[in-house]
Amino acid sequence: MTTSTPAPSSSRFSRRLIPTALVVTGLLTIAAVVSTVLITLEHKRTQARAAVKASAVETAEYLARDAVGFVITSDFETLLHLVQAKSEKRGETTAFITDPAGKIISHPDSSRLGRKRDDDLHARSIQTGQIAARVRPEEGGETFEAAAPITAGGRAVGVARVDRSLRAPALDLGEVVTLVAPPTIVLLVVEAVLLYLFLNAVVRPIRSVSSAIADVAAGHHGRRVERPAVEELGLLAESFNRMAEQLQMTDAALLEEKGNLERALAERTKDFFRTHHSLLRIFESSPSAIFTTDLRGRITAANPATCALTGLSARDLIGRPSGSFYASPEDLREVQTALRREGRVLNREISVRRPDGTIRTVLVALSTIVSDRNRPMGVLGVGTDVTEKQDVERRMIQSERLAAIGQLIAGVAHELNNPLTGIMGYSQLLLSRPDASSVHGPLDRINREAIRMQKIVSNLLAFSRPHDPEWNPVGLNGLLEATIELVAYELKVNNIRVETDFDPSLPMTIGDFHRIQQVFVNLITNAMQAMADSHVGEKLFLKTEQAAENGENWLRVTVKDDGPGIRPDHVARVFDPFFTTKPPGRGTGLGLALVQQIIHEHGGSIRVASEPTKGTTFTINLPFRTDVPSEEDPAGAQTRGGGAGGRGGAKKSILVADDEPSICSLLYDTLKEKGYAVETAPSGDAALRKLRRRSFDLIMTDVKMPGLSGMELYDRVRTEFPGLESRVVFMSGDTVTEATRVFLGDRRDRCLSKPFGPAEVYTFVEQFLESQRRDQPA
Template identity: 35%
Template sequence: MSYPAKILITDDEKGMLLTLSAILEDEGYQVVGCQNGDEAIRYLSTEMGESPVDLVISDLKLTDMSGLAILSHLKQVSSDAAFIVITGNATTETAIEAVNQGAFAYHIKPLDIDALTTSINNALRQKSLLTENRNLLEQVQQSEIKYRTLVEKANAGIFTMEPSTGGFIDVNLKMEEISGRSRESLLNMTLPMLFCSESMQSNAPELLCRTLEQGQASINDLYFERPNGDEICVDLNTTLVEYHGKKVILGIARDVTERKATEEHIRETSKLVSVGKLAAGVAHEINNPLTVVMGFSQILMNQGQPEAVESRLQGIFLEAERAAKIVKNLLSFARKHEPEKQYVSVTTVLERALELKAPDFRINNIALTSQWDQDLPYTMADDNQLIEVILNIVTNAEQAMIEANNGGALVVGASVSEGNIRISISDNGPGIPPERRHEIFDPFFTTKEVGKGTGLGLSISYGIIKLHGGDIWVESDLGIGTTFHIEIPILSPSGVLEIEEPEKQPTPAPDKPMHVLVVDDEANIRKLVASLLSLESCTVDLAENGNEAWHKLQSDFYDCIILDLKMPGMGGEELYWLIEGSNPEQASKVIFVTGDIASQETSKFISGTGNLSLSKPFNIAEFRDLVFQCGSRAKEEAKISPESVSLNV
């Protein structure tokens, strides 16, 4: 494109419109800004003749209409101009709808400017190619020489074929590339022979008949099978034309494999969001009974039992603790976190990732060997992203070993190497062919069957490790196995002195018995907490919901309030704000208890109050310490002196 490309930006957020316009003008583009859909459509209707727009970038959700309405109008006034959707409210359905209606790309706010710039460049290239392709079709009947020269430059597979048989008469270079066959091979084939299955082949007669009857036809999402077994998704468009004095079918095949993979990735992302919501519910429902099992087993063990009983109680506690770790890891992984580097233990990262896969390994006959020192250094990293990388690699290894050997051996090791932490993951699967190794980190590359993988796992992993200033590479021997190596630098928190903290001493009990209110909708949780507090000579009141607790708070001041956050009716957060509004001193005595430890909303609320908090399931020593900390906090003289009352259930 020799002239500066013209880009029309439509966004009802003035700040976003001005910022994006400034960035693109600095890139040398001619930019037109519109603050609503009506203004954009008016501009497209009046200006496209003399000064056409090459690309439209529009917010999906405008105040006066959907961005897709602008896309629809753009297709009416210019079949070549490209369209990019930006949105802050993405759903699977809207994303797929936008792509299917002709949008070139789909970007979610906050925008990744580098990714958007890449999409703009690619869209403008495609627009240029579409213009070339249209011109090609207009000129194909004028001159055979000009036809051949121009068609060979096209970015779509172009071919002519016999209307009666579907046999190829001529093909361009792009058609050779898409099909994976030479021109000579294709001229000895028919169109149905390219399809990857008999069901796909049945589409060919329908395509030919519709072209002969209606003059043109199109079928989307067909799959060509290359000689090496790769399957390529194509959209086919055919037109009946006159060629050398006889009727032939002119066809255009567009490779849409990447588009289909993008749609699949959008669906997978939506599934992960659903898993996150499910995990939050599962965490709450499972962590409550786990709290009861772990708590009462600890109470019984602390009371002294016969050796056989003690051993069984220890087994109950350890297995419940293991289940709690699984729930915690699932919840942390399923939640979508913004990249956030913290000073983390690589040992803990490895353990959390492998705990998530442990059930699958047992079921699928995968023998796991862990080889690392427990004193591996800490480093600055996003632990959730590192877990994602490890899970991507070990899951690929697991699937490869199952397909090849019905199981196998996986070795995960870690060590320090020249200022870096190196993680190595080895399997004894089939290995990766040498000609494929340079492609495995490419987006959308996959060796799995259609529908069984997006080909994005290793590409995402590569990006994550590079963002950490590290490196990732693969070594493989066919028939022996594959090893992935990950290296990340050992970094200390800037400006933070590493001081070994003294061992924390338990908080002593207050001078006088505490008066405690326990608010939880689970009866067994209330009984457990009451039992723990009774052992410490506390006076305990119980409430099964926020309304009952609020009623009790009208007549008593409590030294401590154990408050569950997630309850039917009035939840813990609503009750807290009621207490804060009426008696800030009493509100400072609240200890929040939650089973949804990975929720960013929950963490933000708790940190904003400055109160103590406890995650379910909890250790009774930790629980006791927090209660005593709460009771030891200095408080102003209460307006209502707590009465010494018995346990109320």
């Protein structure tokens, strides 16, 4: 059996009658509701504006009363708290205070301090001594301004200002409903009554005829419609009687055809959904970003990987121009050109800009989608995020470069330490002679410059040497001075002037000297590079002080420059790993992240304040400890011996092995002067030959020498002269390379670091011989 809708003729007839009542009553209802809502809105708006004005005047009056004492005493910090308390964070209310001349002295927005607001409102308030108010039109609405004079002793010392937006507040929906509902309900009841009367009078006969026609259309072909009294309905009944006869003949054929079509459609539908679900699972499960666009470049589909890559939901992506994600306009032009010429783009790296401003590198393949008639329909794209892969590659390259630089520094330091030892040693020997008074000044300058070079080399070695964390007392003043010396040359060639303000009474803290030094090297280097690259700024200011914050005491270090500053959208991200504004090859984006990590490891905090063109300030707080030992440790004082005899003993013999003639000569002269019997050897092989001829009380050997090195000489002595290896001590200007560090290991107390002077040599030799004497059995 088939079903059908009511006859078109009766439906048209019904549509002539029913809408008449609906339109009339509907218009009446709509008119009443709209009128009521408009009246209610206007009433609420008037009340809201009056309340806003009264609130602004009251706030200004309270602010003037509360601020008078603080204005007189110029307590701007308390004034700031007052205006912040009277202001709203959403910007609806702004409170501020001006002096009698109209200059702003306190405002929640520090950038407005010092600006003039000597308008007629300000003048009226000062002149009348009363609260003045006005409504100021502005774009997007109106602002109500109130000014209350701040008086003391009968004169105005300032003006309390309050600006309040007159934008209408959100209406109370429940209140509006309460006002609108009664008349609306009454009108709806009237409409219902009219419709009921209309249906009884006109529509009921039409429904009776339509019911009979519907039965015939539904398959009850034996049913016939009697001719109603209404002429139009009679004609309609005759038409349906003829149609029923025709339907009876064709109904069976239609039912059979319908069954065949339904079965075929069901099978095709199953196949379609199986294919669709399979492709959809592939599309959504793919780790690669898959998307399609139309011919205008607007995204029409995007899988979850595309959403993750772009940082947007699928809903936000659909309809968005794909070209808006290209960080480089050149990339976009080249891709569009390749698609027009060849219809595809394979394995091309492009830079994608996410809505949050981050840039991702994506390897994409694009292909034009064509129709059955070979006409372009859009573009299919597949992309893989290779940002992390590139970052890892860059970090590996950077690590290799840093390792090479460390090796280079170690080699250079070793080569410098050898001549420095000779320069320092001989200048100190000459200074100790009474006949050198005529050249004492030049010799002293030579010695001081050599010591300065020693500090530079020591800082280079300390900075490039890998360290395990060593928690010891650290003096921040001395650490900063050593750091400035480390980068002094770069600062000088870049015309950067360093100013310091160190608190001489600054206590020490517990920390790792080298890791804290790395913090300040990174901060100073960043500031120097920013000023040099932008040609803005020339001063770097370092300050140490004791500070109280959040109820705790801190050691505070301030690093401030007058360079180009940092963009506001970058300030919050400067400590993010791999975030950098430098061009490729100039930075890894790890410097400030490492700085923050080190400071947090030490229980401290770091914050940054910066504005474009106004420089940058880093403030570091480290824990304040009062129980840390002072820098002068009596237990560490060196013991001065009594000469070559080592506490009155017999004359001691010393063998010196070093490939640097100046060092051999220096040690010979230095130790000979103290009464030691000294022999020198220019190589490890020569020293071994002398040991085969006689024994020595002390063997001093350089770690690195051509031929037989100091490390190899030590092994040969241990093999050929068992027990004599305990008398071997080492000299080295290289404590950075892995082989040297591993060899020295627990022998660091037996190593004399280059460069050294006569006093260090005396102390080292005497202490070592004294320890040898104590260890001998009685």
